[in-house]
Amino acid sequence: MAATGRKAREGTTGGPRGAQAHDRIVQSVVDAIADRRLPPGTKLTEERLAQIFGVSRARIRTALSALAQIGVVELRPNRGAFVARPSAREAREVFEARRIVERGLLDRLAGAGPLPADAVARLRAHLAKEKAAAAADDRVAMIRLSGDFHLLLADLAGNGTLATFLDSLVRQSSLAIAALEVRQSPDCAAHEHQAIVEALAAGEGERAMHLMMEHLGAVEDRLAPDPGVPEVDLFAVFGRLGEAI
Ligand SMILES: [Zn+2]
Structure with a gap:
């Protein structure tokens, strides 16, 4: 300007x-x-x-x-x-909301059989970025890409309202992790994202859902009170x- x-x-x-x-x-x-x-x-x-x-x-x-x-x-x-x-209780509520929303999104995404090739290609391209950020030990990129993976799934599911809602939930859960995590690490483990994508690509919706619930549970399990x-x-x-x- x-x-x-x-x-x-x-x-x-x-x-x-x-x-x-x-x-x-x-x-x-x-x-x-x-x-x-x-x-x-x-x-x-x-x-x-x-x-x-x-x-x-x-x-x-x-x-x-x-x-x-x-x-x-x-x-x-x-x-x-x-x-x-966020307090520990608020954090639990955010993760509960995420489980509800992301279960619905995956249901919508995987309900019609294997994902189209272009959707799988977008997800794999995202996984490659997560890997590159991890290899470069770029913490800021890793945190961003962790959240973006979930938002990409929301985008592919094609419901803008749910995507906006999830965007807010991802921000809040990232804050909760920053406030309450036991040890510093990115918001998500990249190999867990990979397993979800492979299940979706194979048309195994149930397995993808199960893996996503396990994944969100694993992220939530890292939370612990830390008042400093x-x-x-x-x-x-x-x-x-x-x-x-
Ligand atoms: Zn994740």
């Missing part, structure tokens, strides 16, 4: 530029949470974020409200905004992005 004054960039009444800044802030925070650069429980100070993104505190407040609506930020009265930190919240410097995470918006 051409260099313009801060006021003009930000907009005063939420015009197109204001909307652009809003989307940019929301996406930056969502990405930083997904990549675990912002761990659960991190305080999101309005003033600092306003400096970082080069916008008003009012604009930051609006973005934080939007983030709270998708469940990744928690607004605490008189205390401010924090990266959501590390100190995070918001400037170190985002740099000064104000000029780029």
Whole structure:
């Protein structure tokens, strides 16, 4: 974007530029949470974020409200905004919801026999990316690709509403894993994804379903209470992005 004054960039009444800044802030925070650069429980100070993104505190407040609506930020009265930190009970609920939704998605996906060749090709291409990320020990990519595998299955199942719902559940379960996992590891084990794809490719819907339930159970089993919240410097995470918006 051409260099313009801060006021003009930000907009005063939420015009197109204001909307652009809003989307940019929301996406930056969502990405930083997904990549675990912002761990659960991190305080999101309005003033600092306003400096970082080069916008008003009012604009930051609006973005934080939007983030709270998708469940990744928690607004605490008189205390401010924090990266959501699911309790063990909330985490169990998220995984229960995932089992219900993903069972339905796989049922829809595998109910009509073996998957079409192009769908299998997309899934195998995704597995190759997961393997490459693991080989390169690229943790951020591994976490993203773990969630994307499940979203790809939702996409192939062809129900946009369920896919949107699952997107929110995957974000929340990733937060739960970040908050409560016993040891640091990617959200999913890639070889378990591979087994699910092979079952789907062979038209073995029941087996694919069984493997998926085992897979979600294995991910959930890694959760354990872990109350520590590390100190995070918001400037170190985002740099000064104000000029780029
Ligand atoms: Zn998985």
